[in-house]
Amino acid sequence: MSLAHALLTSLLEQPSSGYQLARRFDKSIGHFWRATHQQIYRELGRMEKAGWIRSEPDPDAGRGRKRSYSVLPAGEAELMRWAGESAPLTELCDEFLVRLRADAVIGPLGLGPELERRRALHADKLRAYHAIEARDFPPGAEGSRQRRIHHLILKAGIQYEAGWIAWYDEALAALALDGPGEGKPQARCADRGR
Amino acid sequence: MSLAHALLTSLLEQPSSGYQLARRFDKSIGHFWRATHQQIYRELGRMEKAGWIRSEPDPDAGRGRKRSYSVLPAGEAELMRWAGESAPLTELCDEFLVRLRADAVIGPLGLGPELERRRALHADKLRAYHAIEARDFPPGAEGSRQRRIHHLILKAGIQYEAGWIAWYDEALAALALDGPGEGKPQARCADRGR
DNA sequence: TGCTCCATGTAACACGTTACATGATTGC
DNA sequence: GCAATCATGTAACGTGTTACATGGAGCA
Structure with missing residues (x-):
């Protein structure tokens, strides 16, 4: 249940509606934690019931049924409690590696x-x-603790992608090394028969 | 639904019982694809119903109610079909990064x-x-295509772990840079009040 | 009027986790 | 006999995904 805590963090940075949160997740936190709008609405409902956040029916304009959520003290306390917990490592879990292994077992499948x-x-x-890094964290600037952490998080993404590319x-x-025949899976499949 | 395909691959390498599969998943495939024994039994049931695998009630000894599963042609065909599909990338998704971001928002929490x-x-x-690599893939030996792929998969794990360490x-x-005060979350929490 | 985007939601399902239950075999 | 391990399973739950529904706002 850490989507709730990701939302708390995001709401502390800026109170928003569920829709805005869903959109904001495409940037910032969304780079390392995905959530669909359905998940977010469901979770916001739970969090409000738990007393972690409250919602105002219509903050700025009168359009639609937009609700703005903000964090209550209990929510901030919960976030602080949770952040101090230790969590298991996120393990490498990649579907493509399963495909590669399948390829090793049942002949070349043309995965090139x-x-x-x-x-x-x-x-x-x-x-x-890299574009975000160049824009938000220009070299030479020291920055606050908060900016250093944001930079660190971005670097985790950079490191992750660069690692995969390598x-x-x-x-x-x-x-x-298999040569050009690798592009023709059908022939090899027929070879195996069965 | 790619646990099924991971199991198909594993069973093609060697027909086994559900329990053996669960144990084997701790090694080899388990390095990048986790599954509990409950998941495995559930999935084996589905796969047998789908005609991808079959089970013999008691292959070697008469002990217990052990069942041995092996892959049917339909299962191999399914694996081949699936392996050729393209899949979305596995995105970086790490709970600890959410904690770090929370730490950036609500002051130093002593995450050191x-x-x-x-x-x-x-x-x-x-x-x-690295120990596995030294044992199974000694330098100098070329190896078959299958061994090269297994080595590649292992290298993905090595690369992943080394990246995180860096x-x-x-x-x-x-x-x-925050200095020794970082180890005292309570003091900072009190500072924020609220 | 009809189209697109904003905004919120329900329902059903797939997948993974945890807890618990059961019985058989092996070794002390 | 008793404990540990092997081996299989049920049940309940939490989380994530997909499909679908609804209605307002802005614009051509």
């Missing part, structure tokens, strides 16, 4: 293009992170 | 010890992976 595609996607993300390069090189 | 603890855990895993070192250095 998918490998390239994934490498390109990681490269896109890395570029995006690995995909290695994988492409290692699988290229 | 937890940071050290997590770095040490990653270092343990890295050491374990990041934690950076995080420890960046947060050490």
Whole structure:
């Protein structure tokens, strides 16, 4: 149940509506913690029931049924309590590695293009992170503790993407040893028969 | 639903009972895909109903009610079909980064010890992976395509752990700038009042 | 009028986790 | 006999995903 705590953090930074939170999650926290709007609404409901947050029916304009949520002292206390807890490591868990292993067992399946595609996607993300870094954390500026932490979090993303890119390069090189036949899975499948 | 496919791969490598699969998942595939025995039994039931695998009631000895599962042609076909699919990237999703961000918002919470603890855990895993690498993939040996792929998968784990270790070192250095007061969360909490 | 975006929600389902239950075999 | 381990399962729950529904606001 740490989506609740991610939301608390986000609401402390700035009180918002559920919709805004969902959109904001696409940036900042969303880089390392995904949530759909349904999850967020469900969680906001629970948090309000628990007394961690409260909602005002309509803060600025009279349009729609927009609600703005803000954190109550109990919510801040809960966040503080939770942040001090120790949590298990997030383990590496990647579906593509299962596919690779399957490929090892039942002959070459022509994963080359998918490998390239994934490498390109990681490269896109890395570029995006670097752009954010250049804009928000220019070299030379020291920054407050808060900014240093935000920078650290961004660096985790950079490190993660760069690591995958390096690995995909290695994988492409290692699988290229199979030669051009790697692109024709059907032939190999027929070979195995069964 | 890719636990099913991980199990198919594992069963193709060697037909086993559910219990053996659960244990085997602690090694090999388990390094990047976790599953409890309950999940595995549930999934094996579904897969048998789908005609992907079959079970023999008692293969070797007459002990217990052990069942041995093996992959049927339909299961192999399904695995091949699935392996060729393209899947979205696994995104970075780490609870601790949420805690860090919370720490940035509501003052220093003394995350230093937890940071050290997590770095040490990653270092343990890295050491374990390196030991496996030294044992199973000695330098100089070329190996078959299958072995190269297994090595690649292991390298993904190594890369992942090494990346986190580097990041934690950076995080420890960046947060050490706060000085020794970082170890006393209570004082800072009181400061904020509210 | 119809289209798109803003904003909130329900319902059903898939997946993973935790707790608990059961019985068989092995070793002291 | 008793404990530990092997081996399989049920039940309940928490979280995440997908599909669908609703209605207001702004604009062509």
